[in-house]
Amino acid sequence: MTTPPRLVESGSRHHGxxxxxxxxxxxxxxxxxxxxxxxxxxxKEWVGFTLVHPELYGAMIIQDAKYLSSSEFYVRDRASGRLTEFAATARGGFAQLPRILLEGGHCEFVKPGYAVRYDFDDAGGSHRVRFELAATASSEAVSGELLLDVRQASPALSMSARMPRRSTLYTHKRIFPASGHVTVGSRTYGFHAAEHLVIIDEHRSQLAYRTEWTWGTFAVRLPDGVVGANFATRPQLPDEFEESGVWTPEAAEPLHGIRFTPDPGDRPADLQAPVTVVDADGRLDLVFTPDGHKAVRHQLVVAAIRYAQMYGSYSGTIRARDGREWAIEGVPGVLERMDARM
Structure with missing residues (x-):
């Protein structure tokens, strides 16, 4: 549907x-x-980025659950298996996540020894991601800057939906060519817009107190252009859009009926087992092979956040609505399981 200037206009929310x-x-x-x-x-609000690079896995996030703000950052070298990770927390409302984001919005989570900043400029044609993380007893220092090319970015996956238990979901996702660098200790990974990608994941969602989901994403540059997918399972109302879709070089196309086998939420969880990912219409036929994971736990009196993000590779086939298909092999991506009381 045509994009409204505001998600909510005159007290009425747009869905679709x-x-x-x-x-x-x-x-x-x-x-x-x-x-x-x-x-x-x-x-609950967050803006995060998944890094797509053949030599590393990486991601970062700034989030505000209103009773708690937090930020995480990790990089794992694919050759050595070395994981470098950081996390910081603060009071609710500490994280800067402006409602007007792409037109000059500035996001940040800054504390002594930990700084993650995003600057958005759709009109200027690029977004900037910066980070400066001091060395700790277990992690080398990390720094870097990435410039995201808006003009060569994928179509947007942007949707609003009603959810069970009087909850709602809004998300925005897009793939960007990225240039710049990530430095871990003495090692610098170069990013070049013709080769490397970054995926944004933004949420502004009124989630149920007990919330769970399984979610994954990847992107790859092929001769036809950039393709990828985003897929999730969570409690869903009939006939509402899901936050799942396929990116073709020309469009972001909705998916529905995602199924993970085994689902990382099944007990006992096996975060080392390969996971198949399919949809109800035969547009996804993928296998995710984990290479490791990072876990996050926040425990408060009546609230808790527990999730594990696996990083690894996707292989298989994705298909467009018009029948075109793309075979992928060993494409870096992530798969995440969240269980929370919010």
Whole structure:
């Protein structure tokens, strides 16, 4: 559908699959007074990036759960298997995640020894990601800067949906050619826009108190152009869009009925087992092979966040609605399991 300028206009929220991100996204605008304050507290917000590079796995995130702000960053060298990771927490509201994001928005999570910053400039044609993480007893220092090419980016996967238990979901995802560098200790990984990619994942969602999902993503540059996929399972209402889709060189196309086998949420969880990923219409036929994982746990009195993000490679086939298909082999990507009380 055509993208509205705001997710919520005159107290009415738009739902559906958009051509792009609305300029202004704040789910709490649907309400007023005390209800607005409550729904603002319920809105969980994050902006993260997955790095796509043949020599490393990597990701970063800035998030605000309203009772807790946090940020994580990791890089794993694919040849040596060395994992370098950092995490920081702060009070709710500490993370900067502006509702008007792409038109000059600045995100940051900065504490002594830990700094992750994003600067967005759609009109100028590029977004900038910067990070400076001091060495710890277990991790070498990490620094870097990545410039994301807006003009050569994929179509946007941007959607709004109603969810069970009076919850809602908004997400924006897009693939960008990336140039710059990531330095870990004395090793520098170069990023070149003609070869390397970064995937943004933004959420502004009013999630149920007990929330769970399994989610994965990848992207790859092929002779036809950049293709990729984003897929997830979570409690869903009938006839509502899911946050799953295939990126073709020309479009972001919705998917539905994602199934993971085995699902990393099954007990007992085996985070080393290969996982098949399929959809209801035969557009995805993938196997994810884990190469490792990072785990995050936050435990408060009545709230908890527990998730594991596996990094590894995808192989198989993805298909467009028009029947075109692309075979992929050993493409870096991630697969994540979240279980939370929010």
């Amino acid at each position: 699959w958009f051509d792009a991100r609305p300029s202004d996204v704040n789910p709490a605008d649907e309400f007023s007074g005390l209800r607005r304050r409550w729904h603002d507290f319920r809105t």
